[in-house]
Amino acid sequence: MSADHSAAALPLAPENWPTGSAPDPLIRRQHGLVGKQLSRVDGPLKVTGAARFAAEVKLEGMVYAALSCSTIPKGCISMLDTTAAENAPGVVLVMTYRNAPRLKPVPSFLTAEKAAGGDDLPVMQDECVHWNGQPIAVVLAETQEQADHARSLIRVGYEAAPAITGFEQAKAAGRHPASFFGEPLKNEIDDAEAALSAAPYKVDNVYRTPRHNHNAMEPHAATLAWNGDELTVHDCTQAVAHTAWSLAQAFEIEEKQVRVLSPYVGGGFGGKSLWQHQVLAAAASRLAGRPVRITLSREGVYRVVGGRTTTEQRVAISAAADGRFSALVHTGVVAMTAHNNVPEMFIFPARQVYSAGSFKLAVETVQMDMLANTFMRAPGESVGTFALECAVDELAGRLGMDPVALRIRNEPEKDPMSGRPFSSRHLVEAYRAGAERFGWSGRSATPCARRDGEWLIGMGVATATYPYFRMPGGAARITLSENGDAKVEIAAHEMGMGTATVQAQVAAERLALPIERVSIVYGDSALPGVVIAGGSQQTASIGAAIIAAQRALVAELLRLAGNASPLAGLAPDDVGARDAGLCKLDEPERYESYTSILSRAHRDDVSVEAAAPPPDELARWSMHSHGAMFCEVRVNAVTGETRVTRFLGSFDCGRILNPKTAASQFRGGIIMGLGLALMEETEFDERNGRIMNPSLSEYHIPVHLDVPEIDIIWTDIPDPHTPMGARGIGEIGITGTGAAVANAVYNATGKRIRDLPITLDKLL
């Protein structure tokens, strides 16, 4: 596969693209590598087992760690007997608060640019217990089996303190206004309650979503070693730079003394950040003077790594007879802890999906004694769209309107909160294309109208939405070799999304190189950039960094080209990339290849590094992706079992860079959304705050038989205000899916389930 050699030279993206003066010229490039259906470059490594994950790195003299965790939610360790464990075969160290090195708390998410901690609690520094499942001892042994066995010999007693482990109990203890990135999660426009009470048509209901736990295919693991005061961590993380900085804070060493490597991540979804296990393994390694591998068991992930918190959401919408919304109220409560700040921002969709005469949006938090909750695929939007989009469906029923028509009726012209224009919004087109392809017109407006034997059949629809983000900190290094190879280095992440493949396509296209000549190097905190694989923003963040680095590279190449080159005297904006070289844009015959430039300059290579401009585009436009999710279910009239039989996602996410990896991302999100709709639920025992189903046999996610063929279509309309015209697609698939299923279940059965998951007992 090579770049499109017949194409004209591709100009550099303008430096000031975030201000909208001129879009990224790659957006207009139609027949090159961008948009091509390429298989993942890391695919063969993974299917042959050649890719080495964090728990597969072997270090000389390595020992294995096992964690012992608390069984009470709050209180103190009153008795701790580690003698038997210490004397067990193969044991090298038993670390508890008594002998752990002194550590600073890990800075928690959003409290500093590179903070990566799940919470800011002390890590094994005292006898205090803050949640049920908190690590209280680390055993290191020569084998994993020896460590696990010794861990089972530790005897511990507790003095329990009163704890808040019930959601109702927590609500009674006090609600707090939520904020996110320092911004209050609260919006009011006019008097929504008054508009609501005056309106002829309205719905006003409470929706509940349970806790969810992270279940990436690869459980959390790290293999690490100290060399003097330098720490190397082979981790599986979505934030190498953040993890390195945060670990340095905990151990009070320099950021550059910590190197975090994470070339492969077996699924992240928001859970692969810095939790206690990496800190404890590093502390124990220091104490024992041995490299350590820590691999969390599946149960260990539930005890040590936070998940999605529970929400209780009120949605009230009122409308005139023509369907126009006069009020949109979306308020509610989420559970959090006193030691983190990751509220589920469930009002984000309601801020921009609909126009309405008035708004009242607010998230409140309550504090519980539990493991800190964290991000999980589309935090906020996943559960927020469930409540909002069920309410819209309910209102459509009241109005006797088709739910698609009602949504189109309330499509906003500009951002309802900020008044800013949308950068690119084609939800209506997505709805129309989806409705036609899915056969939406075949849906009966009345519930319970279709039946096949015992099975009641229904169709539902809902809007999907996720914001475009680009966080500051993107930077990249491009190294061009005299043989014509290019290497792009950035501290970014490949967790199975296709990042390495897609960014190779983008870089090859920009540089006018065959894709085989471009390598993307990532997953190493020593590389440039502070890029988190979160918020569906990595594509834009890397894209912006490559734009900046290419400008620097071209400037340097023109300098090296000198006066003997056909390019002599040209400035970066005069030239474009063509055929593994540069040419003058309006005089394409003035061309020189990269190889020629470098060889004349007697250079083996040229290497430049540059930082992406600040994300000013976000201040000028309201930037969001959308989708229309269509679902058909069959509900068994005898047993209440729900089976999803058809699903279609119709997306408006800007330009699609690689249809193959994109479709997989969308489908993966939708499958996770089917789980959210029908089965996922952490059983958090409110008597003592203990998670009772920490295993994949009891915590249900969809299995193959639960997943129908999922049809994916997209508008492919580029966003003129983003790099490559693309917006991130990692999270949007899970949004809207829960409501589409719930609305289909209602259409099938006439039963409105407002409390996830929709298990069979709720439908009997």
Add this chain to the structure above:
Amino acid sequence: MTPFTYARATNAADAIRLAGDTGARYLGGGTNLVDLMRETIERPSRLVDVTGLSNAIEVRADGGLVIGAAARNKAVATHRAVRTRYPILSRAIVAGASAQIRNMATVGGNILQRTRCAYFYDHAGARCNKREPGQGCDAIDGFNRMHAILGASPACVATHPSDMCVALCALDALVHLEGRNGERTLPLTELHRLPGDRPDVETMLEPGELITAIEVPALPFATRSRYRKVRDRASYAFAVVSVAAALKLEGDRVKDVRLALGGVAHKPWRAWKAETALRGQPATEPAFRAAAEAELADAKPLRDNGFKIGLARRTIIAVLDELTGANT
């Protein structure tokens, strides 16, 4: 996992000798036992591997079957005689676990698998009378959506998780046992115990006693049989409720019937009361309903599982309805 020794038996007598007096467990496919050992819930001093014992599936002259206890679940489910004469058994096995687990799991091990009650499994954090007699039960007032509605006790509300055993109970299967005191045979319906005040004692097996085979007597009308499993996802989930039934009609009346329930009790539940209520009755929905209600009259709901009573009733009726309409 606690350290243990391992020995592989060549025949039943060898296995019984190797197991010795105390602390040994027989190892089949290990799909449940090894999990429990990892959790330190099971801490055998020795494992005696009995997968080398008989795994034969013999078809007797009268049409009955004798299945060696080491037969893999998959081998039984796919055996031609099982599929044609006892479709209920084949379907029950295939409804359980995953293909990988069925490839490993043995018939003997399936029968002796232990409950999946979350509080039983949480060795570190929960109380359980089955694990530690007298400790108390955290399931009674905890998450008990999957727990028993029939035959439970104040000491234990756990269920037996097997699908296969529900079908075998309906089929009047006999369990062949061999122990230090010789051989004996027990109906499968009498092998498992109700919890009473000793939920830790789950079967009538004597110490060291080994299941060597399962005998399935001839039952010609078992060709008209169904296993229906109600579950929270389409595969790889334990039964919320399951129903195994075989029906023999004479005209439009019930001549004979076999009915058993899964997911409702500490043991696979043979629905004797419903069978008695059905024999001689018209094969109609009111009779099926009356029979189901007779069986479930003593059902007691817990905090989360009250829906199971209605669900069991509806599923029994639906299965019998379906069998009445069946052509076989």
